[in-house]
Amino acid sequence: MPTDIHFIINPSAGTEEPVADLIREAFLESPASFDISITTSPEHLQRAIAAIKGTTQLVAVYGGDGTVMEAAKALHNSITPLFILPGGTANVMAKEIGMPATTAEALVLLASGDFEIKAVDMGIINGCPFLIRVNIGILADMITETSPETKERFGQWAYGLTAFREMPKQGTTFQVNVDGENSALTAVGLTVTNAGNIGVKGMSFLPGISVSDGWLDLVSLDESSILKLLQVSGSILLQKESPLLHHQKLQHIKITSSTPIDFLCDDQPQRASELNISIAPASLHIAYPKNNADETN
The missing domain is CATH 3.40.50.10330 (Probable inorganic polyphosphate/atp-NAD kinase; domain 1)
Incomplete structure (x- = not known):
């Protein structure tokens, strides 16, 4: 104490x-x-x-x-x-x-x-630490385009409503290097996330995402439609892996595109021609309720 x-x-x-x-x-x-x-x-x-x-x-x-x-x-x-x-x-x-x-x-x-101190991970993007996640595409737009009035009325569900309204017709192609492997990734939205929670108690993007596992998680959606977004929402509600969301654990990712990339880093809008993102394991000490600290050990 x-x-x-x-x-x-x-x-x-x-x-x-x-x-x-x-x-x-x-x-x-x-x-x-x-x-x-x-x-x-x-x-x-x-x-x-x-x-x-x-x-x-x-x-x-x-x-x-x-x-x-x-x-x-x-x-x-x-x-x-x-x-x-x-x-x-x-x-x-x-x-x-x-x-x-x-x-x-x-x-x-x-x-x-009645708490314990535990070391958790952070991410580093272009030399700057972040705690939760980096969002690109529809996963950024659903936050930046949600009005304060809509958020006040619907809470966290307001972001989902905005996602339906702002659905892009086609994805963007990114060149990515994941832990030394080069590939092209076409997606309407992607996140490089350190934490799983999406702002609703007990709900994560996908099972297995942890702020203290020593990994970042790349989650991408390759195309969007009302049906696909409903399917993804159902998977999140049921906390099941979705074939519509591509999920990969990584230590480092480099993302480039033919045009500058607009993104959110911990909800702060930014723009860069290249994103270099790495895990910073156990780099923040944080207080957990004792029962939760025990569950995550």
Whole structure:
């Protein structure tokens, strides 16, 4: 149980709640000391963590996936562990590791010490660490083209609605080198993912994707239609492998195309002429609820 905790709060996260008051209430009878910082931007969060990592026993971050991803980047290759307080809409990483669904429950877990620190993987894309995944094609469009109003109304299912609306008629051909093997890959969408969860508790892209297995996973969809997307959705709901989704585990992949590639890296839109993506095994220390840590060992 850490006795020195630094909380970082993103007040613009998707959930409105009195986080500082919840922290003080949860630690009212705890011997642990803590500090609270408010982050105002990704750059501010990076600076705040740079100033405290290695000097505090644990960094607890409240916010959505964007906040968690930035914190993970700042703690990459650090001995200082990360504790996630879910404060967003999707909370993908919190669900990936089995954290409680609410901030109050997560704080009870933290104050009780009923968690374990475990090393998990990160990815590296063009020299920059990422936590969850890189999306290209329809798997990126379904996120960037979903309006805040649709997301507010339908939650995570809004992305699926956008996918149906934005279906491309044909795929893009990429030149890929996977662990030294060259090939051409034509797809309407692909992801190079470190984590399996898709923002719904217990649901992964495909079975067997783990944030702590020392591998990245390439998942691609070669063509789209309403029927095919319904079939893929059914496979995800049933947590079964789908013949429509091509799945390959890898350590490194290089992706090029005849035109610059638009992609999302941990939900941040970017563009590059070439993507070099590698696994960074066990490069982030993160707090798991004890029962989930035991299940993933």
